[in-house]
Amino acid sequence: MRILVYRFEIKKSSEIKTYGEEIMSNITVCVRFRPLTSKEKPHSDDSVCIRCIDSETFIFKDEKDEESMFSFDKVFYEKSEQADVYQFLALPIVRDAANAINGTIITYGQTGAGKTYSMEGPGILECDEQKKGLLPRVVKELFDSINLSEEDMTYSIKLSMVEIYMEKVRDLFDLSKDNLQINESKSRGIFLPGVTEVSCFSKNFISQFIIITLAFRSYFAVYN
Numbered sequence: 001m002r003i004l005v006y007r008f009e010i011k012k013s014s015e016i017k018t019y020g021e022e023i024m025s026n027i028t029v030c031v032r033f034r035p036l037t038s039k040e041k042p043h044s045d046d047s048v049c050i051r052c053i054d055s056e057t058f059i060f061k062d063e064k065d066e067e068s069m070f071s072f073d074k075v076f077y078e079k080s081e082q083a084d085v086y087q088f089l090a091l092p093i094v095r096d097a098a099n100a101i102n103g104t105i106i107t108y109g110q111t112g113a114g115k116t117y118s119m120e121g122p123g124i125l126e127c128d129e130q131k132k133g134l135l136p137r138v139v140k141e142l143f144d145s146i147n148l149s150e151e152d153m154t155y156s157i158k159l160s161m162v163e164i165y166m167e168k169v170r171d172l173f174d175l176s177k178d179n180l181q182i183n184e185s186k187s188r189g190i191f192l193p194g195v196t197e198v199s200c201f202s203k204n205f206i207s208q209f210i211i212i213t214l215a216f217r218s219y220f221a222v223y224n
């Protein structure tokens with residue numbers, strides 16, 4: 001499994017908040033079910049193994065018909081929209097980020113589970129407002145929040161993109177850096193010494209950079 005990490009570092013008046021206990025314990029865990037793809041539909045029988053209880057709890061029935069109940073902060077069923085996931089999960093993190101509070105969004109799941117769809121949308125070039133994923137929404141909100149900020153503040157936004165594959169962290173902006181170390185310090189939290197950081201001045205700039213890098217990553221994944 002490849003893990004792709006998009007990291008934005010936002011400095012507000014050259015100050016970054018350090019990790020406090022309160023921030024560290026603020027973890028929201030959600031589950032999202034995706035609809036069957038057109039390839040899967042012909043092979044699926046009608047035995048639905050998930051039963052909705054409410055927006056936080058579902059029942060899973062295994063192959064022996066044994067039922068287990070699972071609860072999360074939120075369950076996004078297959079009819080959930082990208083905007084629902086964004087509003088609940090990402091928006092609070094982006095609002096905090098605009099106030100220089102660190103935040104992380106992680107998607108986890110087996111291959112084909114829908115991680116890329118949730119993060120990027122059906123394609124990173126997808127313009128459909130309804131279907132676009134968390135990433136373009138986060139970028140837009142980040143700049144909107146900063147532009148709306150009434151305070152006389154200076155913000156600097158830097159972007160780095162790395163991929164974690166086979167236990168190694170590779171810099172997607174400089175593929176020669178293919179084994180970055182992960183460090184932690186009190187003032188910076190978790191950081192990657194030597195990772196390439198690109199200063200970003202507009203949402204279009206970030207979007208173009210991400211699109212080019214993802215295209216390059218796909219090429220690299222196919223031909224290497």
Ligand SMILES: Nc1ncnc2c1ncn2[C@@H]1O[C@H](COP(=O)(O)OP(=O)(O)OP(=O)(O)O)[C@@H](O)[C@H]1O
Nearest residue numbers: 034035037109110111112113114115116117118122
């Ligand atoms: N919520 C959804 N609604 C509609 N289609 C979806 C949804 N989630 C995923 N899909 C579709 O399911 C397929 C697999 O999704 P995706 O590529 O995002 O999986 P992934 O977890 O990123 O897989 P991998 O780890 O192999 O990269 C894609 O065709 C995608 O368009």
